[in-house]
Amino acid sequence: MYVIIVGAGEVGTNIAESLDDDHEVVVIDTDEDRVEEITYSHDVLTVEGDGTSLETLEDAGIADADMVIASTDVDETNIIICGAAKVVDDPFTIARIKRTKLLRTWKRTEEAFGVDSMVCTNLHTAETIVRIAGLPNAHDVETFANGVVHMAEFPVGADSPVAGQTVSEADQFESLTFAALFRGEEVVVPTGETRIREGDRVVVIGSPESVREFADALTSEPILGDADDIVIIGGSEIGAQTARLFGAEGLEPRLIEHDSRRARELAEDLPDTLVLESDATDIDFLVREHVDESDVVVAALRSDERNLLVSLLAKRIGAERTIGVVESAEYVDLFETVGIDVAINPRLVTAEEITRFTREYRTENVAMLEHDRAEVLEIEVDEGSLLAGNRIRDVIADLPDGVVVGAITRDGKFVTPRGETVVERGDHVILFLETAALAEVTRAL
Known part of the structure; x- marks a missing residue:
């Protein structure tokens, strides 16, 4: 497949890395340094130029393209790129956007703007947060076969009951397969005699009931349906969408937002969420509002540093589990190393x-x-x-x-x-x- 990717930032570069082995990939970007970097680091062709320009798209071979992926940081630019691509030919177009309002407009106008598919960063990040929050201790959760099959990845800590056990000893579940162990840079496909070590990440595939039973065996943390206290810190678009999705699950999260105007907007827009106006870095406020008793704390502020701070504060005062949004991919491992339970990077998602x-x-x-x-x-x-x-x-x-x-x-x-x-x-x-x-x-x- 001939694929043109417009935008060589974190999103575009990750996509190019995933596709360059099996497809012919061309990457367009206006930044000379980015173009040079991706040229040397990946097996792709590059074009320095503006992806909204027909001339640039033609230089990239738009007439031969099967797919155009618009992945710049500007929503409107990505929509224009898709529209321009459709003027020249009829490749399948994917636009990365951030604002959920644009996604709703696109859906209501029957896939307008020349965009065949829209991927909304904020919505997908919120969906990832809620999916991971649904299983205690999980770092990744996906569903298959219309929900009949679940896949989940769990870290093995020193106090995990499966640490030191063989797979045969750990596998006490009727409909579960231990698919793999991630051990440092190694991927281990286990047999029954493979011993699970501290620091491993275990990937299991099975029925929803068996995966949940396995999660319950690993930790005493409550599952999402039993979590009666969820706190979202930050009224960003990701924070708001996360609150909305928790509400759709029948839960009533609390959301803390410092800006009074934004807090009023959210209170009107989120009927299932209690919105509190305050600075979440105020530890006295967190204690007073019993955030220490919460089952899940989601840090969705607009700053990585503040998300790290409030997550650590929440853990220090006793919150059961923290999930932090991290805009910079290089910080993900740092967040989890210093004590955040799960760090989620919207660009990687x-x-x-x-x-x-x-x-x-x-x-x-x-x-x-x-x-x-x-x-x-x-x-x-x-x-x-x-x-x-x-x-x-x-x-x-x-x-x-x-x-x-x-x-x-x-x-x-x-x-x-x-x-x-x-x-x-x-x-x-x-x-x-x-x-x-x-x-x-x-x-x-």
């Missing part, structure tokens, strides 16, 4: 969502793990698939190392995969694999 869309040309659904080191795919088995009519044990032997069948759904019902399980045409199979094997696996299956 957006890049993964856009890359997921390109993967779905060949699969039903995709989740990317550990900055695209590994993936979980959902495929529907057709008669041309190597899986059709064969036992899992026989097929796995013909695939690259590290491929794991995590779950199967048949006629909408969960099937626990075992080596002797025969896969039928029409089944939906959820696979774990390292990204390097993606092309080979998708061709075979």
